[in-house]
Amino acid sequence: MKRTIKRAAVLGSGVMGSGIAAHLANVGIPTIMLDIVPRELTKDEEQKGLTLDDKVVRNRIATQSKLALLKQKPSPITTKESLDLIEVGNMDDDMEKLAEVDWIIEVVVEKLSIKKSVFANVDKYRKQGAIVSSNTSGISVEEMSEDCSEDFRKHFLGTHFFNPPRYLKLLEVIPTKDTAPEVLDFVKTFGENVLGKGVVEAKDTPNFIANRIGTYGLLVTLREMVEGGYSVGEVDSVTGPMIGRPKSATFRTLDVVGLDTFIHVAKNVYGQVEGEEKKVFDVPDFMLKMQENGWLGAKSGQGFFLKKKGKDGSTIYELNPQTLEYEDRKKLKTAATEMAKQEKGSRRKLKALVSAKGDRAGDLIWSIIKPALLYSAELTGEIADDILSIDQAMKWGFGWEIGPFETWDAIGLRKSVERMQEEGEIVPEWVLNLLEQGHESFYKTEDGNVFYYDNGEYKQQDFNPKEINLKRLKDVNGVIKKNTSASLIDLGDGVAGLEFHSQSNAIGLDIIQMVNFAIEEVGKNYEGLVIGNQGKNFCVGANLAMMLMEAQDDNFFELDMVVRQFQNMAMNIKYADKPVVTAPFNMTLGGGAEVSLPAAAIQASAETYMGLVEVGVGLIPGGGGTKELYLKELRNLPKGINFDLTKVANDVFEKVAMAKVSTSAAEARENGFLDRNDRISVNPDHLIHDAKERVLELAKDGYQAPKREKIPVVGEAGYAAMVLGAKTLQFGGYASDHDVKIAEKLAYVLSGGRIKEGTLIDEQVMLDLEREAFLSLIGEPKTQARMQHMLIKGKALRN
Secondary structure, three states, X not given: OOOOOOOEEEEOOOHHHHHHHHHHHHOOOOEEEEEOOOOOOOHHHHHOOOOOOOHHHHOHHHHHHHHHOOOOOOOOOOOHHHHHHEEEEEOOOOHHHHHHOOEEEEOOOOOHHHHHHHHHHXXXXXXXXXXXXXXXXXXXXXXXXXXXXXXXXHOEEEEEEOOOOOOOOEEEEEEOOOOOHXXXXXXXXXXXXXXXXXXXXXXXXXXXXXHHHHHHHHHHHHHHHHHXXXXXXXXXXXXXXXXXXXXXXXXXXXXXXXXXXXHHHHHHHHOOOOHHHHHHOOOOHHHHHHHHHOOOEHHHOEOOEEEEEEOOEEEEEXXXXXXXXXXXXXXXXXHHHHHHHHOOOHHHHHHHHHOOOOOHHHHHHHHHHHHHHHHHHHHEOOOEOOHHHHHHHHHHHHOOOOOHHHHHHHHOHHHHHHHHHHOOOOOOHHHHHHHHOOOOOOEEEEOOEEEEEEOOEEEEOOOOOOOOOHHHHHHHHOOOEEOOOEEEEEEEOOEEEEXXXXXXXXXXXXXXXXXHHHHHHHHHHOXXXXXXXXXXXXXXXXXXXXXXXXXXXXXXXXHHHHHHHHHHHHHHXXXXXXXXXXXXXXXXXXXXXXXXXOOOEEEEEOOEEEEOOHHHHOOOOOOOHHHHHHHHHHHHOOOOOOOOHHHHHHHHHHHHHOOOOOOOHHHHHHOOOOOOOOEEEOOHHHHHHHHHHHHHHHHHOOOOXXXXXXXXXXXXXXXXXXXXXXXXXXHOOOOOHHHHHHHHHHHHHHHOOOOOOOOEEEHHHHHHHHHHHHHHHHOOHHHHHHHHHHHHHOOOOOO
């Protein structure tokens, strides 16, 4: 019988438990979330005359946790509908419901005795063969289940999600000696393919992989800050993106995680290790004092940083660990940091920094990188089977761009080991053996295959067949054609892929030309086309700087030509003879949405933030976006019923005028950007594969290009209604004169002009109206001011 997870249960509804339940619901798995029964009534419950026996009281903790999911930021749910899949209850009355589920995840308090008690109870109610797992971050998985039945132990393992589960990719899976191999394999496959996780198998050691190394690295950084006389702000200014780490760097990360959580994790390791390692995990006194003061970070309003509001906006101050007082935030600026800024890519930046001996920033980075690399090498084999698992865990769990062993390769393995030995460090024997064998790196690539060093030899890295890496593909197959902004690639099986690689993947003439070429080439020689990439974002829109420059130079002829070309490109995508599938992910804004909307189908990543945002810079969509969103909403209406055309127009008007951006692909569907033909990929690494499969499916079904559409419009009466809405906002002080001018242009486009309601117009008429409105607005000084403000400040200007 093929194993599957149709229903799940989560025991414990705290931030982590409710977050896991939300993630299961996000991917469509009905989930029962249980917590303990309250021991006391709240004042509100007393006033209502409730007792401790009432169901609403007994389920209160899980109910409140479910409601709290709506308020958390960033949101743990992809759409409010996810909440409908979460059923709440308590661990006294509802344990029999565990017999209905295929997977039970324990997320209760981190105490072994409590966990063992919970599992003894679970063992009574679970059905034979149901998987049970613990989300512990540090307690021995083996010890938890030692008193349970044989069937329980065979189906038991650790599944350590990282918080927040929706956004952090890592899932550490920790088998016990009794875990059945097929259960381990199933959970790893299910975690990757269904939950969209990066799954790493860890050993049953304190804090497993990522928290063990990540906590060590943070504590080493704290030590070096104090010993080297650096400030909190100085450390954060060089331990973030400059070395391939998240923007939150070191201390902002601690503020986000919560000092209490961090100290708990550090103490857990401290109690289970010896010698020099124990010293590192001994939390500094000033941090314990911060915890005593309640300065836990974001959750308490202050931690290593404190934000204060003043006349000119908010100012962020940094904590002085010596005085425990807040001071002006400082940044570390040296010759090495300036040199690193000139380098491209985190590997080169990092190498520039660690090579700068005697430089204040260079010395700091070397002093925190060196022990982390040695520690990772010492623990290889103890916390994980291989270096690949350690690197992946740090990338997926802590947001590092490159893992410890990839870092070692980047700074030069042989040279850095020699420097470590000169400084009296003991380098693990297996690393020295690698160098003695004449190897120069932990990783190497041959014929597009990646190999990693393991126990004296290089082993090939296995990839899920659903993971198409465009860089590796290009290295092996080359490209069909490329220019500075895009490349046409053979994805295999008769499908071509068009990859954007301009600055921020912004659309300019180069991309327009490549899209048109790709559609022509695919029409002759391929089954279909995927438009996608593996950058930071799918596409943030058209090239704003170029358009502003042309407008300021009064080059309206050139602008008109560019907008026409963009519109023609969008129509080529829509009416291509072969299916074009777009694969948007992360930010898909303005022109990015306008490329996606006309495609035969959209295969969106679950984390897709799509919207037509041109109003934010004083414009309206000029590439057919308004038209396509309107048509998509019309196509989504049930067939054969009368509908209110004005309501559809008003809905699209509001979305574009308010520059609404979806917070997920599921919400993009609710907003009308995706329809019933469009699909969602939970694992972002599988997005290109899924889009390719969609192309092949459409081709196999005998794809035919759509016929040109006539568009029913609301005409003059609908125009008046839309403008009235904008003017009402203006009278209430919520819209400026310029906002109303933009709204009037948008309403004119959507209404089809001064014509009768219900008139059918050709697509080209609406495109012409879009283009004329776009060009008239870009000539406005207030629009140009908004564009300039966005380019300089990165946020919208209200004028």
